[in-house]
Amino acid sequence: EDKVVQSPLSLVVHEGDTVTLNCSYEVTNFRSLLWYKQEKKAPTFLFMLTSSGIEKKSGRLSSILDKKELSSILNITATQTGDSAIYLCAVGGTSYGKLTFGQGTILTVHP
């Protein structure tokens, strides 16, 4: 059975701090790893990673995949209160493209 584990489960920081969120996985026939941000409604797509060692970047957010270690990290620099959300890691491991989600990391950024 495919498994995705995220850590930490929750994190409280102050504005301006840098955070690193972790995601590890055990998946048959790995195809992709995705990061989503969920605020009050449904998740919004952040990154999709398929190749090891290549960093994806968007503004203050960046992510990298390590296929050897079966893991990924999501970095957020200079955090803002608007970054407060649940960050979900998901892995696609079958030809049907279904995703297995981790438990999520609840990030709270205080002013």
Place this chain on the structure above:
Amino acid sequence: GAVVSQHPSWVICKSGTSVKIECRSLDFQATTMFWYRQFPKQSLMLMATSNEGSKATYEQGVEKDKFLINHASLTLSTLTVTSAHPEDSSFYICSARRGQGTLQPQHFGDGTRLSIL
């Protein structure tokens, strides 16, 4: 963009009612859509994979007769919760994937909060 619209956003109804939730991809064709359920402070649990023109594939433990899925076109999938009971109360979210390839991200609708009294 990749916009997915889900309707309604919330439903409150009596026990025994059937509730239909629609999921539409607005600016792309989606041969595959997914239906998830999310409990408070928990992650998304996949219920079923919906393929246009064919029967949905349900995850283990999900009752097919309880959660009816129809994917009649490349832009619309529906989930009907039949004879809903309080234990069916949850946040239901659909997602759609652009194109045929599996190396495409899923894009999510805004979810439907279902409350059964």
